[in-house]
Structure formats: C-alpha cells, structure tokens
Amino acid sequence: xxxxGSRLYEADNTxxxxxxxxxxxxxxLAPAPFGDDDLGGVDYNTEWAGNNYAYFxxxxxxxxxxxxxxxxxxxxxxxxxxxxYYLNGEEIFDDxxxxxxxxxxxxxxxxxxxxxxxxxxxNVLASVVxxxxxxxxxxxxxxxxxxxxxxxxxxxxxxxxxxEVLPVYAFELVAPISDKAVSEDEAWDSEEWCxxxxxxxxxxxxxxxxxxxxxxxxxxxxxxxxxxNFSIVDFDSIIHAEFDEEVTIGLTxxxxxxxxxxxxxEFNVSVTSMNSTDEISLWTVVxxxxxxxxxxxxxxxYAQTPSLVNSSxxxxxxxxxxxxxxxxxxxxxTKYFIxxxxxxxxxxxxxxxxxxxxxxxxxxxxxxxxxYGFDGYRYRFxxxxxxxxxxxxxxxxxxxxxxxxxxxAPYAVLELRMDGNVTNINYIELEWAVSTQNGTPEIITGYDxxxxxNGGDWTTFEEDTLAKWAGFNAMVDxxxxxxxxxxxxxxxxxxxxxxxxxxxxxxxxDAKLIELPELTDxxxxxxxxxxxxxxxxxxxxxxxxxxxxxxxPVEWDIYGNYLITDLPxxxxxxxxxxxxxxxxAYDLADNHFVNDSYEDIIVDRDxxxxxxxxxxxxxxxxxxxxxxxxxxxxxxxxxxxxxxxxYRSTNQNETGEIIDNMESEALYLSYRDVKVSLGATYYYxxxxxxxxxxxxxxxxxxxxxxxxxxxxxxDEEGEGQDITGYMGAGLLVLLAAGVLGGGYYFxxxxxxxxxxxxVSEVVEEGTSNxxxxxxxxxxGACGAMFELTDERxxxxxxxxxx
Numbered sequence: 001x002x003x004x005g006s007r008l009y010e011a012d013n014t015x016x017x018x019x020x021x022x023x024x025x026x027x028x029l030a031p032a033p034f035g036d037d038d039l040g041g042v043d044y045n046t047e048w049a050g051n052n053y054a055y056f057x058x059x060x061x062x063x064x065x066x067x068x069x070x071x072x073x074x075x076x077x078x079x080x081x082x083x084x085y086y087l088n089g090e091e092i093f094d095d096x097x098x099x100x101x102x103x104x105x106x107x108x109x110x111x112x113x114x115x116x117x118x119x120x121x122x123n124v125l126a127s128v129v130x131x132x133x134x135x136x137x138x139x140x141x142x143x144x145x146x147x148x149x150x151x152x153x154x155x156x157x158x159x160x161x162x163x164e165v166l167p168v169y170a171f172e173l174v175a176p177i178s179d180k181a182v183s184e185d186e187a188w189d190s191e192e193w194c195x196x197x198x199x200x201x202x203x204x205x206x207x208x209x210x211x212x213x214x215x216x217x218x219x220x221x222x223x224x225x226x227x228x229n230f231s232i233v234d235f236d237s238i239i240h241a242e243f244d245e246e247v248t249i250g251l252t253x254x255x256x257x258x259x260x261x262x263x264x265x266e267f268n269v270s271v272t273s274m275n276s277t278d279e280i281s282l283w284t285v286v287x288x289x290x291x292x293x294x295x296x297x298x299x300x301x302y303a304q305t306p307s308l309v310n311s312s313x314x315x316x317x318x319x320x321x322x323x324x325x326x327x328x329x330x331x332x333x334t335k336y337f338i339x340x341x342x343x344x345x346x347x348x349x350x351x352x353x354x355x356x357x358x359x360x361x362x363x364x365x366x367x368x369x370x371x372y373g374f375d376g377y378r379y380r381f382x383x384x385x386x387x388x389x390x391x392x393x394x395x396x397x398x399x400x401x402x403x404x405x406x407x408x409a410p411y412a413v414l415e416l417r418m419d420g421n422v423t424n425i426n427y428i429e430l431e432w433a434v435s436t437q438n439g440t441p442e443i444i445t446g447y448d449x450x451x452x453x454n455g456g457d458w459t460t461f462e463e464d465t466l467a468k469w470a471g472f473n474a475m476v477d478x479x480x481x482x483x484x485x486x487x488x489x490x491x492x493x494x495x496x497x498x499x500x501x502x503x504x505x506x507x508x509x510d511a512k513l514i515e516l517p518e519l520t521d522x523x524x525x526x527x528x529x530x531x532x533x534x535x536x537x538x539x540x541x542x543x544x545x546x547x548x549x550x551x552x553p554v555e556w557d558i559y560g561n562y563l564i565t566d567l568p569x570x571x572x573x574x575x576x577x578x579x580x581x582x583x584x585a586y587d588l589a590d591n592h593f594v595n596d597s598y599e600d601i602i603v604d605r606d607x608x609x610x611x612x613x614x615x616x617x618x619x620x621x622x623x624x625x626x627x628x629x630x631x632x633x634x635x636x637x638x639x640x641x642x643x644x645x646x647y648r649s650t651n652q653n654e655t656g657e658i659i660d661n662m663e664s665e666a667l668y669l670s671y672r673d674v675k676v677s678l679g680a681t682y683y684y685x686x687x688x689x690x691x692x693x694x695x696x697x698x699x700x701x702x703x704x705x706x707x708x709x710x711x712x713x714x715d716e717e718g719e720g721q722d723i724t725g726y727m728g729a730g731l732l733v734l735l736a737a738g739v740l741g742g743g744y745y746f747x748x749x750x751x752x753x754x755x756x757x758x759v760s761e762v763v764e765e766g767t768s769n770x771x772x773x774x775x776x777x778x779x780g781a782c783g784a785m786f787e788l789t790d791e792r793x794x795x796x797x798x799x800x801x802x
Contacts, residue, residue, distance in 0.1 A: 033139035083129035230265030299385030409494030636688035668785035
C-alpha cells in the first residue's frame with residue numbers, strides 16, 4: 001500500500017505488522033519485487049512510483065515449528081531507500097531514521113537471528129520503505145539455515161569443559177537520530193523563557209550497548225559548537241549497563257530564539273568506561289537544526305489607494321494579506337513588493353493601457369508617493385509580492401485598487417435675483433448653477449455662500465448647503481459683493497466669480513433747500529440744496545400767490561425734475577408775489593422722504609412812498625452857540641415801512657450824513673436835532689425806508705441858522721434868557737419849499753434826538769395854539785400833525801386851542 005507523501009501509520013503505531021491485523025481495502029495483493037525500473041537485470045513485478053512511504057505485508061505458514069528448531073534465520077533486504085522491517089510484529093532491522101539512504105542491491109542488509117520469533121501456523125513479514133528520489137525498489141527474503149546435525153538426528157557425546165571467563169569491557173554507541181531538524185510540533189516548550197519567547201527543546205537518545213561480558217558504568221560528557229543559537233539543557237552524566245544490556249543516554253538541548261534556518265548545533269557526546277583498567281572511550285556527534293518546511297506558498301499582498309484624489313501626487317499603500325501574514329510556517333516571509341499601475345489615459349475607464357512597473361519596494365516600506373497623476377485620468381494599481389524563497393505572487397489580470405484624479409475645481413455660475421446695483425431692500429437672494437467637466441456633472445458635496453462688506457474680508461453666511469440658492473439679510477447699509485465656494489467629492493474647492501456690487505441703501509436722503517431770504521428784489525432767485533450726500537435727483541415743487549392773498553394749506557405744483565448736476569436752479573420771479581418751494585430728494589435706491597418743510601420768499605422791487613408835509617423849525621433856546629432844530633412830517637403811505645432815515649448836510653447838493661434812523665408807526669412824526677451849531681444853513685432830507693431797505697424819494701428842507709446878534713447864553717446856574725426879545729431883531733427861520741404859511745416857532749426843552757413833546761406856535765396875543773397846514777393842524781405844543789376836527793384838541797399831547 002502506498003501513501004500520498006507522508007506516513008500512513010505513525011512510527012509508534014505497529015499494529016499493521018502484527019499477525020492478527022486485518023488489512024482494509026487500501027491494501028492490494030501484488031508480487032515482488034516492487035520498483036520503477038530493472039535492478040541489475042532483475043525486472044520488477046509490481047510498479048512502485050512516487051515519492052512516498054510504501055507498506056508491505058507477506059503472510060506465510062509453518063505447519064511444524066520443530067522443523068526449524070536450532071535453525072538460524074537470515075532476513076535479506078534490497079531497498080531503495082531506507083526502511084523498517086518486522087517479523088510477526090517484532091522489529092528486525094531499521095534504518096528509516098538514519099537519513100543517509102542508499103541504493104538497492106542484493107542484498108543491502110542480511111540480518112541473522114534465531115528462530116524463536118517464528119510461529120506455528122500464520123506468520124507475517126512486514127516492511128515499510130520510503131523513497132524520495134523517484135528510484136524505487138523493494139525486495140526481501142527470509143532464509144532459514146538448518147544445521148546438518150539436526151538433519152541427521154545426530155546426538156554427540158557431551159564433553160565437559162570448565163572455563164574461567166575474564167572480565168571484558170566493551171561497548172558500542174549508536175545514535176538512532178544523529179541529525180535532527182527540529183520542528184515546532186516535535187519540540188516542547190521549556191519553562192525557560194528568553195526575550196519573551198518560549199525556547200524549543202528537544203531530547204536526543206544515544207544508545208549504549210554493553211558488548212563486554214560484565215556490567216559496566218559509563219561517564220558521559222557533552223560539548224557544543226554554537227552556544228548562541230543552541231544550549232544544553234540536561235544529559236545523563238553517568239549511566240550503568242548490565243551484561244548485554246542496551247541503555248539509553250538522554251541529551252536534552254534547546255534552540256534559542258536567535259536560531260535561524262542556517263544554524264547547525266553540533267553536540268559531541270563522549271562516553272568513557274568507568275570500570276575498565278584500560279581507557280575505553282567512544283564518541284558520537286548529534287546535530288540539531290531548525291526545521292524549515294519547504295515553502296510552496298507565494299505571498300499574498302494587495303495595494304490600496306484612495307478612490308478619488310484632487311492632487312497629481314497621492315499615497316499608494318501596500319499590505320500583506322492577513323491570511324498570509326498569520327501563516328507562520330509557509331507565509332509571513334514577504335521580502336519585497338512590486339507595485340504596478342495602468343491608466344485609462346482620460347477615457348473615463350473605457351480603454352486601459354498596459355501594466356507598468358512603478359517600483360520595487362522592500363518589505364520595510366509600507367507606502368510611497370505616486371507623482372504621475374493627470375487630471376481626469378484613472379489609475380489602477382496592484383501589488384505583486386515576493387518572498388525569501390523566491391516565490392512570486394501571481395496577480396494575472398487582476399488589480400487591487402483604482403483611483404480617479406480630479407484636479408478641476410467645480411465652478412458655480414452666480415446670479416443675483418434682482419436688477420441693477422442699488423436696492424433699498426435689505427434682503428437679497430442669489431442663485432447658482434454648476435458647470436460640467438468633460439460633459440460629466442460634478443459630484444458636489446456642498447456650497448458655501450459668502451459676502452464681503454465695503455471691500456472687507458469675506459464672511460460665510462450659508463455653509464455646507466446643497467441648496468442652489470441663498471437669502472441674505474443686510475444688517476447695515478453699504479456695498480455688498482457675493483461669491484460661492486463649491487466643494488466636490490475629490491475635495492476640490494472652486495470659487496465663483498464675484499457678483500456685481502450691490503449697494504444696500506435703506507435711508508432716505510436728507511437733502512434740503514438752502515434757506516431763502518424772506519424778501520428779494522431780484523429778477524431771478526437761485527435755488528440750491530444742502531445735505532446732498534447720496535442724493536442723485538430731486539423733484540422741485542412750487543406755489544406762487546400774490547402777496548397778501550396767501551392761503552393755507554399751500555397748494556403745490558411740480559416745477560420740474562432735476563439731477564444733482566443741474567444745480568443750482570435759477571427761477572424767474574415777479575414783483576409783489578409770494579413764492580413757496582420744497583423738494584423731494586431721491587437716491588440711487590429710490591429712497592425718498594416726503595415732508596411739509598419748505599422755503600418761501602416775497603419779491604418786492606417797489607421803493608416806499610415819500611413822506612409828506614415836512615416842517616423844519618428851530619428851538620427857542622440857544623445854548624453855547626447851539627440850538628435845537630425840529631423836523632415834523634406826516635408818515636409815508638406805504639404798507640411795508642420799517643422806519644425813516646434822516647440826513648443832514650450843509651451843502652445843498654449833497655445828502656450828507658445820516659443823523660438818525662427812526663422806527664415809528666405814527667401818522668405824524670417829528671424829530672429834534674439837538675444842539676445844532678449856529679452860523680450855517682442846514683439841509684435836511686427825510687426818506688421812508690421799507691422792509692427791503694429801499695429808500696423813498698427824499699423830502700428836503702433847510703434852515704438858516706445864521707445869527708445877526710449874539711443870543712443870550714446860558715448862565716452858570718443853568719438858566720437861559722428868553723429869546724423873544726431877539727425875534728424882532730431878525731432871528732429868521734426859512735422853511736423848505738412846499739411848506740405853506742409862516743410864523744415863528746419855538747421848542748420847549750427836550751432830550752436830544754427825541755420826538756418834541758411840547759410845541760407852540762409863536763403868535764400874536766389872542767392867536768390859536770394850532771396852525772393849519774395842508775388841511776391838517778400842527779400842534780404848537782408838541783409838534784404833532786393831526787386832522788382838523790371840531791374839538792380843536794391835540795390827540796398827542798392833549799392841549800386845547802385857546
């Protein structure tokens with residue numbers, strides 16, 4: 001029966017060699033010899049092929065065992081290679097563990113033994129032979145040699161011989177296993193640990209045969225050539241063997257963690273007889289090495305890359321498969337990685353090129369940077385591992401990983417959901433669409449919508465959204481710009497073009513008309529604005545009515561629509577009209593504010609009417625060469641008077657200087673020019689002044705204060721002399737032209753530049769206190785003019801006519 005490579009029966013299982021063993025269906029009957037080619041002209045009868053163990057059983061029968069009494073048996077063996085041979089379950093010869101092997105010949109071994117192993121009846125000759133070189137051969141024979149004396153029935157006479165046997169010391173050493181490759185399953189873990197690993201321990205047996213004729217004791221010594229990778233744990237230092245006894249010398253060794261498949265430990269075992277008077281020593285060498293199973297398993301590896309990258313350079317990693325890494329016997333010995341790649345040349349995976357070696361990397365490296373990426377290309381990678389036995393992984397047409405290079409950032413086209421660049425609404429919506437790359441839509445992972453204010457930094461207001469629009473609330477008026485950052489699956493970030501500027505302006509302009517004067521005499525007035533700021537255009541409203549015919553509320557009409565560049569606005573105006581103006585200002589965002597404030601102006605180009613009835617008199621008291629001059633006149637009939645202006649000159653052709661401005665609404669007015677120096681003629685001009693500052697036509701009069709005699713001067717006590725005595729002497733007062741009547745006038749004492757409060761006409765005794773002038777009466781007591789009535793009393797001072 002053939003095995004398939006390993007033993008069918010373990011070495012310690014010899015049941016198949018025994019007489020009562022029952023072969024199963026795997027056993028086959030066949031004639032010897034067995035082989036695969038002839039041996040010395042002897043041809044095989046049964047073919048034996050294959051590197052394996054072959055098991056043989058030959059059954060024979062003995063009817064009368066006494067026929068073999070005193071016979072010598074010889075078991076002859078021809079085998080290629082080595083084997084173990086049994087008779088009736090008893091081992092006759094064994095070279096299976098020797099390891100050296102031999103070729104077959106007739107005969108390799110001839111083993112002699114007595115016939116005590118034979119059985120009457122059934123006997124079994126069993127053998128197991130192993131061959132690994134495809135040169136199989138096996139044949140054997142059992143020969144019984146019968147002495148002639150037994151055949152003749154000869155019975156000799158016995159002679160008695162007394163012998164004295166001298167002690168003979170001799171022994172033989174046999175190492176059944178002299179070269180051992182220690183495997184894990186044959187070793188046992190010692191209790192000694194080194195560097196965190198249990199040592200592999202193995203025990204050698206050395207047989208010592210006492211070949212002397214007396215018992216003997218033996219001293220054993222062991223030496224070791226490699227104490228780094230091997231150690232001696234224990235051995236039998238002294239052992240005793242009786243006559244013809246076989247004893248076993250035990251040697252326990254250990255393979256240290258540093259041992260490699262190339263390490264060989266040689267243990268020299270020397271044995272010395274302790275009882276012999278002669279020095280008898282033998283030695284044998286046993287070798288130990290690490291058992292290495294023949295590696296037939298190539299590495300299992302794989303490459304790994306990201307499926308999508310946004311760089312032309314990316315990491316390629318390679319690993320050993322777990323199932324290979326965990327195989328401590330045939331695996332876990334990857335020495336290098338060959339990394340290959342192919343590319344589709346940008347065909348979106350439709351057409352692939354040939355495999356190209358990227359690099360050969362030692363097992364110490366786990367990754368590398370691939371720098372040959374092109375945008376839009378796909379790359380496939382595979383790892384081909386090689387081990388220290390020279391085995392190379394076979395990937396055939398398989399690949400481990402695929403990567404697409406995407407260097408193109410997605411691009412969003414941004415639009416604002418509004419027209420123009422200015423708005424008065426603080427809410428803005430924007431929308432966007434994504435462009436396509438090579439006709440393929442990008443796989444978008446999110447959008448970030450950003451704005452910046454007045455050219456400042458960008459701020460995100462909508463983050464990582466998949467919506468394609470966003471609403472923005474502008475909290476502060478100003479200039480806003482927008483953009484969208486688009487992220488794709490590869491990690492690319494594309495920034496859209498910046499949107500057009502949007503000015504958010506929610507405040508109405510505060511432009512106003514520049515303040516107009518209350519009155520004007522111009523033919524055109526100029527309108528302008530103040531606080532213009534961001535005003536771009538405005539509507540001018542107006543209303544015009546004749547002065548004095550104003551109504552409320554003002555009724556407005558549009559005068560015109562203007563741009564700021566149209567300023568100033570010239571408006572023609574008519575005399576005696578009241579004009580009203582107001583504006584509504586607009587900015588670019590169409591913000592505007594309607595209010596009721598306005599500017600108005602009255603056009604007045606007419607001078608006032610002249611005064612009437614100017615009378616000029618002097619006072620009746622001369623002090624230090626001066627006298628008071630009294631001017632009396634009737635008011636102007638104009639309605640917009642603000643006062644009167646009095647000029648004095650000593651030159652008839654000049655108006656002279658202003659000596660006073662009078663404000664009075666009285667019908668009759670007078671003015672005292674105090675302490676006017678005597679000795680000159682004085683010309684007085686009185687004009688009415690209106691709200692425009694216009695002067696009326698002057699009413700002019702004069703008084704001649706040329707004195708013919710020296711008047712009485714005021715004495716030190718402050719009393720003056722009456723000048724009535726001088727009246728006849730020629731103190732003549734001439735009135736201006738147009739003054740009717742005549743007479744002498746005097747004025748009572750009064751404060752300078754005050755209206756005279758007491759005026760009386762100097763008349764003949766029995767004359768009236770009033771003088772009629774142009775149909776009106778002039779009061780001689782106070783100088784007031786009043787209408788002629790029956791009461792004949794002055795309404796100003798209350799004096800009655802005498």
